[in-house]
Amino acid sequence: MTEVNKGPEAKTDPKPVTGLVDSEIALKLIAEMLAGRIVSIKPQYDFTTELGYIYPAVEQTLNVKAKEAMAIMESLAARNILSKSFFDRLIRCPRCQSVNLRPSAHCPKCGSGHIARGRILEHFACRYIGVEDEFTAKGKYICPRCKMELRTIGADYRSQGVLYKCRDCSEVFNVPFLKWRCLKCSSLVGEDEVGEVIIYAYSFDESKRNWLEFELQPKVRFVEFLKQHGYKVTENAQVKGRSGAEHIVDILATRDDGVVTHTVAIGIEIARDRIGLDRVLDFDVKAYDSGIHDKILVVIPELGEEARKFATYQRIKVLEPKDMEILLAGKAQPGPERVKEPFEFKSRSELMQYLEKQGYKVKENAEVKGRSGALHSIDILATKDEGIITHRIAIGVRKDEKPMGLDRVFDFDDKAYDSGILDKVFVVAPGLTKEAMQFARRQGIKVFEVKEL
Numbered sequence: 419m420t421e422v423n424k425g426p427e428a429k430t431d432p433k434p435v436t437g438l439v440d441s442e443i444a445l446k447l448i449a450e451m452l453a454g455r456i457v458s459i460k461p462q463y464d465f466t467t468e469l470g471y472i473y474p475a476v477e478q479t480l481n482v483k484a485k486e487a488m489a490i491m492e493s494l495a496a497r498n499i500l501s502k503s504f505f506d507r508l509i510r511c512p513r514c515q516s517v518n519l520r521p522s523a524h525c526p527k528c529g530s531g532h533i534a535r536g537r538i539l540e541h542f543a544c545r546y547i548g549v550e551d552e553f554t555a556k557g558k559y560i561c562p563r564c565k566m567e568l569r570t571i572g573a574d575y576r577s578q579g580v581l582y583k584c585r586d587c588s589e590v591f592n593v594p595f596l597k598w599r600c601l602k603c604s605s606l607v608g609e610d611e612v613g614e615v616i617i618y619a620y621s622f623d624e625s626k627r628n629w630l631e632f633e634l635q636p637k638v639r640f641v642e643f644l645k646q647h648g649y650k651v652t653e654n655a656q657v658k659g660r661s662g663a664e665h666i667v668d669i670l671a672t673r674d675d676g677v678v679t680h681t682v683a684i685g686i687e688i689a690r691d692r693i694g695l696d697r698v699l700d701f702d703v704k705a706y707d708s709g710i711h712d713k714i715l716v717v718i719p720e721l722g723e724e725a726r727k728f729a730t731y732q733r734i735k736v737l738e739p740k741d742m743e744i745l746l747a748g749k750a751q752p753g754p755e756r757v758k759e760p761f762e763f764k765s766r767s768e769l770m771q772y773l774e775k776q777g778y779k780v781k782e783n784a785e786v787k788g789r790s791g792a793l794h795s796i797d798i799l800a801t802k803d804e805g806i807i808t809h810r811i812a813i814g815v816r817k818d819e820k821p822m823g824l825d826r827v828f829d830f831d832d833k834a835y836d837s838g839i840l841d842k843v844f845v846v847a848p849g850l851t852k853e854a855m856q857f858a859r860r861q862g863i864k865v866f867e868v869k870e871l
């Protein structure tokens with residue numbers, strides 16, 4: 419016996435999906451924001467701390483230091499859960515990393531910080547130039563150099579306006595040279611030497627509320643539910659479509675029953691308002707191209723009218739929040755036994771027993787009315803209702819002297835198609851011709867070739 423066909427190929431996303439956030443603390447922050455207890459997060463200056471600013475609400479709620487609070491908010495901003503906006507630009511001392519710096523004005527000629535600012539007077543007689551203060555004595559203007567009195571502006575002296583004068587080198591200048599004095603380590607650093615720190619305010623992005631509320635609660639439980647039903651679950655699975663396109667399926671659940679590998683594509687559509695037809699159409703096209711016929715669409719808050727009709731027509735199982743609640747509230751059935759060994763059987767009854775052990779209801783020579791109105795007899799019909807999805811497998815059993823041709827596969831496929839059954843298993847003794855096998859593979863029929871039945 420050889421297993422010939424395989425389900426659609428699924429590759430796991432290269433970066434492991436660890437859920438929404440990687441820490442309990444970040445989850446707590448999200449919960450606080452969803453509850454409206456923390457809305458916008460603004461920094462406050464506090465030069466006594468290492469960073470020089472703090473986020474008091476976040477630090478208190480999460481019981482962390484500013485550095486950790488910032489790391490959490492940054493990671494949430496990177497996932498678009500928080501929006502971040504410029505708050506201030508701080509400069510940082512290159513020696514001690516403090517952001518507590520004070521500007522300091524210096525003489526552009528000699529670099530001295532010993533400068534004075536004021537009205538600058540020039541005494542014509544001796545050419546002395548100085549700040550007004552230097553000339554005042556006993557209610558008069560006396561030149562500090564030649565000790566003459568300055569009486570008439572324009573004749574004895576003139577004013578150059580308000581400027582700076584260096585007390586060390588006497589340079590008079592308009593714009594001082596700016597340096598920064600660190601108030602922590604007292605270093606004096608030039609403008610080009612200081613580091614810069616941009617600090618941000620963060621706020622909760624309300625448009626993400628529905629999505630977050632789903633991600634935090636039901637999604638985790640839903641994934642757990644699938645696992646309890648024996649599914650292997652891959653979030654954000656990359657699936658290569660028949661068209662060659664790469665699709666991302668929100669949740670891909672696969673389970674190998676031994677007889678059939680069930681592949682369920684689960685799409686998640688979350689919006690503030692109703693989900694429209696276009697989103698359902700996109701999901702359906704993606705699933706179709708990926709060769710997946712078990713389709714579940716999780717929608718929050720709900721589907722629009724047209725979209726709902728289309729979903730029903732395309733056999734997409736829709737889970738709205740209330741359906742999800744009911745589904746998850748139900749007691750989890752113990753999952754079927756894991757198939758460890760490659761499945762083998764020697765007789766028809768053994769195959770049926772095996773299916774029953776897997777939780778299927780099995781019926782031999784089942785009569786199914788097709789869409790065409792014709793009545794079909796299915797050799798073995800296996801049905802299993804899992805709550806979210808009902809699996810129906812049509813099993814055809816054929817025996818002949820030599821490998822069977824295309825017509826036999828075609829007949830079986832046609833019957834299953836008309837009956838609306840998409841999981842197809844064909845058990846053939848002794849086998850199929852190459853051409854028939856190719857056709858079966860293309861039609862998604864799982865073929866078991868057995869020596870005898």
Ligand SMILES: [Zn+2]
Pocket residue numbers: 541543544545546561562563564565566
């Ligand atoms: Zn003078």
Ligand SMILES: [Zn+2]
Pocket residue numbers: 525526527528529530584585586587588589
């Ligand atoms: Zn100077």
Ligand SMILES: [Zn+2]
Pocket residue numbers: 511512513514515516600601602603604605
């Ligand atoms: Zn410093």
